[in-house]
Amino acid sequence: MAGFLGIDIGGTASRWVLVDATGTPLARGSAAGATGHLFNPAERERLATTLAAIAAALPQEPIHATCLGITGLGQSVHEEARQLVASSFKLQAGAIRLIDDMELAFRAAFAPGEGHLISAGTGSIGLHLDANGTMLRVGGRGLLIDDGGSGTWIALTALDQLYRRIDATGGPADAAILARELFAEMGGDHWDQTRAFVYGSDRGRIGTLAQAVARAATAGDPLATEVLERAADELARLAKALIGRAGRLPVAFVGGITTLHPLIKSGLTAALPETSVSFPQIDAASHAAQWARTTHQQEAPL
Template identity: 25%
Template sequence: MYILGIDCGGSSTEALLTTQEGRVLGYGQGGPANYTVNGTSGVVQSVLTAVRGSLEQSGLQLENLHQRGVVLALGVSGAGRSAEQVQIRRALESEGFVQVVVAHDAVIALLGALSGADGVVVIAGTGSVAYGVNGERSHRVGGWGYLLGDEGGAVWIALKALQQVMWGYDGRLTKDETLLQAAKVYFGIGEPMELIPLIYKTPLDRGLIAGFSTVIGKLAQEGHAAAQEILVDAGRQLGRLAVAALQELGLAEAKGRVGACGGVFSAGQWVLEPMAEEIRRAAPEQTLTLADFKPAAGAVFLAARHLGLDLPSVAAGLGESLY
């Protein structure tokens, strides 16, 4: 029996092909796969691209997987409702997959971050969301998209920085030449007004906007005060997501871990320290840690749980072949 664990994110898709013991055979990538933005067809296309990549690396053919049996398990950003998950599952079944398990991407992020244990994970990638499980209870905080939420996510960080560029341009702030030059270089523009058609074009290029957050991270590391302030604020926002989930699940006074998962955390201390402080104030027995595994490995745990496998054994197999 094989497992295909898929992380369908707003910027890209990742696939891990493993044995049922968790031994990794191949890795593949695909394009963006947010259900709300890309729809079922976009999700399926990106999943199939990532699956083909994992097969190429493994030297196996899809027919080999179907002959031996394969579970396709995926966490899909923007697909938090059961009707959406059923739609995606049926579309993948029509592609020939017999066993398909679909969940929201927060579910696989938690499974990967804490190796299948109960607790809370905060995902800060293109957007942001917190998700937690305590026994039979689960709770989600945030993840409402770039207009209603996603505080502390990459798009949020980038837009905060671009706001400051525009405020410097129109006189509400002293012009920040370093930030302005960084925006010009990244977006390939000559003046701030050229940002308007880039930011507001339809469909919104969230990947392009989110990518600017990495520039803000580099500026912060170089000592740029405004970039540091934006990232500290992002950390506080992400900490509040975690605290709300812990409180709703009755974990605020319990000993445990909060997993941090996603590209925003590559900014390091500027995000992690204020986030940890927010958590310490409300839940002093909870420790903020980076994720044990990436969400694609969490999708492998999702498949393993579906098959009734021993999760610690699967975690050991993943750990030996990934690290």
């Protein structure tokens, strides 16, 4: 039985779906995250390890073609990534489609030219793909520059504002609930523990602190509430940038931050009153599998 494999590789997790020649799902699963930053030897090893784990978990059906959306995949490393995929799944290069994970997510939500997509998870980025396949990106420059509204941004903004209060007053002041939640996640309330957590972690682990901010907001902490309201404004800014440059079209927000706290969705809809806003639950890996199947069937000789 022919199998067609779709893989959505993100920085913190990867998901895969295997379908047969009719498009019926055969299996699905998950693996560790990775990136397409193959210029970094450690990231190349992460991607190779993730691909090997997926290959080991697959049923025994032969794979005819695969489509992968990989976060951070630049054009300059496509050939190297293709070689890794070919080796992992015993495929010829022509049976492999590689795209950025954001393009994959966009195509799972919209046909080209029909909308704008904002992804808010560990990082944040906006994308429009026009009818000719030309991509317009906004944001997505990483935590050292921006990633406004993302999980990492929420965590670092909350810590920044909390420590400014501690500097000024010697304690958390009006952010006592937030302080309790954050320090519990980091293992203690001493600066050494915060420093070890933040500077000894990658952006994915730092981003998990956004959950603590959400809990504090639910408990009524004013600083946590303010940070989440600002996060919604930051994500709305990406949508407004796309609207300004590519026209007023429906906007879909995806990613874990959209469900982090009700303040996010309410803030986004309030910030975009003249825009059709949705929060779809897309299955990018499934879309990739179907794309691999249809492309293979279209290109197969009669």
